[in-house]
């Protein structure tokens with residue numbers, strides 16, 4: 001089966017990939033994702049697009065090794081961007097950092113003996129950031145019905161749980177999300193604190209990963225704020241305080257930063273400059289595309305992998321830079 005999948009992806013994409021190699025020379029492709037789950041759980045999750053099926057990630061890492069792509073840290077990616085060394089490379093970064101980063105994703109990267117970058121939102125291990133979307137999803141997954149305002153929502157199928165998630169999350173999203181979530185927890189007898197620690201990564205978990213050379217720790221703000229929406233002082237505080245908190249708790253020097261949300265509306269030239277002034281060596285967005293020699297280190301493109309991406313051929317589109325080109329042509333940045 002594996003051979004067949006590789007053969008299909010290769011037949012579709014490899015002639016283009018070879019031509020791309022000749023045309024472009026060495027290139028890097030940075031990927032990002034948020035959460036991961038085993039296949040059986042993935043099928044059930046009300047917000048499954050937010051998770052990678054870990055079996056697919058396993059297959060993709062095997063594929064990359066077979067195609068001679070090096071999986072590298074952000075630091076090594078940056079070194080290659082300035083040196084122009086031969087060979088193509090990818091980086092994987094996981095943003096926010098939930099418990100499954102430690103329990104599901106880290107073991108897979110250890111199995112493949114390849115590095116992973118963790119962009120940590122420090123309010124998660126500090127317990128100061130509300131994980132309302134995880135808490136809502138947890139309730140919708142594990143209960144047969146929930147109370148939302150005056151309404152009783154019956155959850156009798158996977159589709160009902162997914163539809164409920166979409167509808168409720170959309171109605172909460174915004175500045176009042178925490179208030180809606182608190183009322184929901186009170187109405188349904190949910191212990192907010194317990195649900196937080198069921199989903200959050202802890203400082204103890206991060207300390208274990210920080211001492212393993214396979215895992216590189218970067219910053220992703222304190223409160224997961226949209227940096228472009230803040231005045232310069234508040235933006236700088238998010239950058240500097242997340243960096244110093246990671247240093248204080250883990251005893252490490254933090255060199256890389258990723259902007260929350262990361263699209264053009266979420267971070268712009270002012271913010272790229274702030275990241276540089278805050279002392280980071282790089283800052284990453286979620287604009288699609290490839291990196292090549294001489295690339296500006298403070299507006300790095302990253303290709304988001306979500307739950308719907310389960311084909312190697314789709315990943316090859318990222319590796320060849322087609323998705324970045326398409327996004328620019330269509331104005332979706």
Ligand SMILES: [Zn+2]
Nearest residue numbers: 095096260261
């Ligand atoms: Zn994030």
